[in-house]
Amino acid sequence: MSEITVDYLIVGQGLAGSCVAWQLLKAGKRIAVIDQRSQNRCSIVAAGLFNPVTGQHLKKTWLARETFEYLHSFYPEIEQAAKTDFFYPLPLYRPFISVEEQNEWLSHTVDPVYDGILKRVNGHSQYAGLHDSLGGITLAQSGFINTQRFLDTVREIVIKNGYFFDERCDYGEIVLPKESVQYRNITARKILFCEGVHTAANPWFSGIPMRPLKGETLEIKSDFAEQVIVNRGVYMVPGKEKGEWKIGSTYNARDKSEGNTANGIEELKGKLKQLLKSEFDIIRSDWGIRPTTPDRRPIMGAHPTDNRLIIFNGLGTKGVSLAPYFSDILVRWLENGAPVAKEVDVTRFKVLS
Ligand SMILES: Cc1cc2nc3c(=O)[nH]c(=O)nc-3n(C[C@H](O)[C@H](O)[C@H](O)COP(=O)(O)OP(=O)(O)OC[C@H]3O[C@@H](n4cnc5c(N)ncnc54)[C@H](O)[C@@H]3O)c2cc1C
Secondary structure, three states: OOOEEEEEEEEOOOHHHHHHHHHHHHOOOOEEEEOOOOOOOHHHHOOOEEOOEEOOOOEEOOOHHHHHHHHHHHHHHHHHHHOOOOEEEOOEEEEOOOHHHHHHHHHHOOOHHHOOOEEEEEOOOOOOOEOOOOOEEEEOOOEEEOHHHHHHHHHHHHHHHOEEEOOOOOHHHEEOOOOOEEEOOEEEEEEEEOOHHHHHHOOOOOOOOOEEEEEEEEEEEEOOOOOOEEEEOEEEEEOOOOOEEEEEOOOEOOOOOOOOOHHHHHHHHHHHHHHEOOOEEEEEEEEEEEEEOOOOOOEEEEEOOEEEEEEEEOOOOOHHHHHHHHHHHHHHHHHHOOOOOHHHEHHHOOOOO
């Protein structure tokens, strides 16, 4: 085996590892990536949705302006470089469930907080195939990425411009001689861990309080075939073919099992029936486990006792919108020492030593 020398060795190529790999290559760095897809394929299962207002009461999401501005140029830049497509900006429609809600949103039309985000307040039904008799809001700046295609694209880019190893990283073989990191035949300046919930097996970062949050999804076929994202109780994101939809998701912090559950599928079917008038057939179901944190903020930075060991994780339920922006912050910190906000710095957890 020939010796390989790189600037960074990245472990894990989900959304976190992919975004940071792209940023490092763009900065002219030499990289090697080790990733073996596991049963939990969190980034691939994701519907890839990005939406600047989230939660039950549709509040503007944390750092919406910065992260959304960033992602709207980040993904198209990679599409153009690789001559492919995986980024689909699309309006998001959310039906009203009460007249009070309708009135509340009418008042938001003059609220500067929703400038550029609230596209339209619709006072009556927009889609015959939906239960939306009271109308609903149409939001801008939303859309989805085809996460599978995005990850495959970045993998191809890494193969062409660096080194890629489709294998499990054995932590026991990571050696830390003076000023470098050694893994088998690879020598790197630093090692970046982007393992999602699998960080629990990492000997240096297993202490961070990761909160695994399982989610189940469905893929369905229906007569409803509009080009729009629908979100109420569940989201509906257009699939590959007309009338195919990705439906998600459940949020279950207690269930650690691998695989779909009857409860999860029933929950999604029940919520979907409240939203979709048309009949539907289930094509397949899927599941994944999100790497969430107690304060719902990403995690990045160096291990407090060894600055060669770097983590990028904790993307939680919003990997698609957080990973581009924070991978840029991470790389500017690594290369130029640009500051990282305390609220995302790994050292906010006092459990590492
Ligand atoms: C059902 C569901 C729906 C979702 N929908 C959305 C959505 O619509 N929009 C959104 O923004 N977010 C969504 N999310 C959240 C999003 O998927 C996560 O934020 C994101 O995928 C986390 O990415 P990650 O790279 O940190 O982790 P992962 O995707 O888990 O990637 C980690 C990678 O590292 C590999 N790995 C780990 N350890 C090793 C090792 N020792 N050796 C080699 N490889 C290793 C793993 O196999 C994996 O490939 C959803 C999540 C779920 C579960």
